Amino acid sequence: DIQMTQSPSSLSASVGDRVTITCRASQSISSYLNWYQQKPGKAPKLLIYAASSLQSGVPSRFSGSGSGTDFTLTISSLQPEDFATYYCQQSYSTLAWFTFGPGTKVDIK
């Protein structure tokens, strides 16, 4: 099975900060990588698909990059509404389709 890891597991940041979250796959998954944002008590929300494509309606301060095993989600200027937990998800292997990373919690410094 493909395992997904994320780093850091949590971070504290201030409004306006540039934030970078890393996701790593245990084997190459090409660009089959998605990013989601989840706020407490809410369903996840798709931010980025296919590693770097911005979902419609998502602010342009969110961006994704990477391919193979290493991926990055960047928030260029953190806004108050961005404090949440972020999950990466692989969609490469149908045997263990849609495996999620463990999440990165972004909270207020």
Added chain:
Amino acid sequence: QVQLVQSGAEVKKPGASVKVSCKVSGYTLTELSMHWVRQAPGKGLEWMGGFDPEDGETIYAQKFQGRVTMTEDTSTDTAYMELSSLRSEDTAVYYCATVAGTLSYYYMDVWGKGTTVTVSS
């Protein structure tokens, strides 16, 4: 625009089964690929299974095989997820989500609000 409305919270005893529903509006169920994801309290997201649009089969995560059944009623555009032999570790919020994508780049773009299932004696 697709909307997913899930059934209400459930409390079940260990060993029982639970069946969660997810009603689609805005599209017909046959136009969608429905999947299920769960989240235990304070934990991360866990994919359970769903419809593979490439081969037309429902696939289940290995962890749940033999214990989960996902079905669809196209006459009412409602998807169901039934989990049997419940144990306390199955206490979680269960989400339905539609899978979209092209060229095999699939992602979950629309989510239900979740159904809380509590397993307790």
